[in-house]
């Protein structure tokens with residue numbers, strides 16, 4: 001089951017100029033990084049990381065606080081204009097309605113803004129309110145949704161990576177990175193709504209690679225979600241780095257990530273330790289060693 005992953009780790013060891021002991025001694029390297037074999041490199045493979053795709057929510061900023069604040073703002077806005085709606089639904093009730101809509105409409109479930117708009121339109125229509133209020137409410141949500149606060153390590157590391165790699169934001173969510181404090185950090189962004197499918201579907205990765213003109217072996221993905229980020233990237237041969245800020249346990253049913261880091265400072269140190277080579281990830285899609293069904 002771990003054959004493919006072992007191969008990746010082996011290649012990495014050959015690409016790295018430092019010894020395992022040195023890496024283990026580096027304060028930034030986590031246990032996963034130190035699992036790599038300690039073979040001495042005989043030659044480095046000249047295949048640098050040209051593209052880094054980066055998840056947004058809970059990778060670059062905490063997601064829950066900004067969603068809660070945005071939903072509270074929308075709710076207060078609705079309470080002033082549509083009291084019949086807020087008398088009937090609290091924020092949890094509105095969320096439940098959206099989830100039910102996503103189940104009923106899998107064709108738009110990847111587009112969270114469309115789901116939010118359609119859900120509100122349905123409820124407003126049911127209660128006899130102007131449907132155009134749904135568009136205004138979505139705009140209120142959008143403004144607050146982008147008021148994210150990046151983790152402290154993020155802005156400086158992205159600024160240092162930007163000259164050396166193509167940086168593309170890839171998200172299932174509806175944050176608009178160009179409207180956030182990280183507006184200048186990326187070269188490009190791709191959302192699930194634009195790609196037509198949410199991770200773990202490969203569509204966002206494929207769109208990002210098409211934009212950058214890169215192959216999976218030249219691409220690295222950073223994300224916090226074991227399935228939607230790490231396993232999804234691994235299945236199409238992209239090296240995936242698990243950004244595990246909260247010390248979560250890795251799911252037993254998934255192959256280990258290429259690398260686990262606590263923050264982007266760890267990642268930057270790792271990239272600097274392997275400047276001249278990059279491993280070829282497992283090939284194939286969805287049928288690689290240890291692949292699991294998407295949920």
Ligand SMILES: [Mg+2]
Pocket residue numbers: 055056057058059223224225
């Ligand atoms: Mg995330």
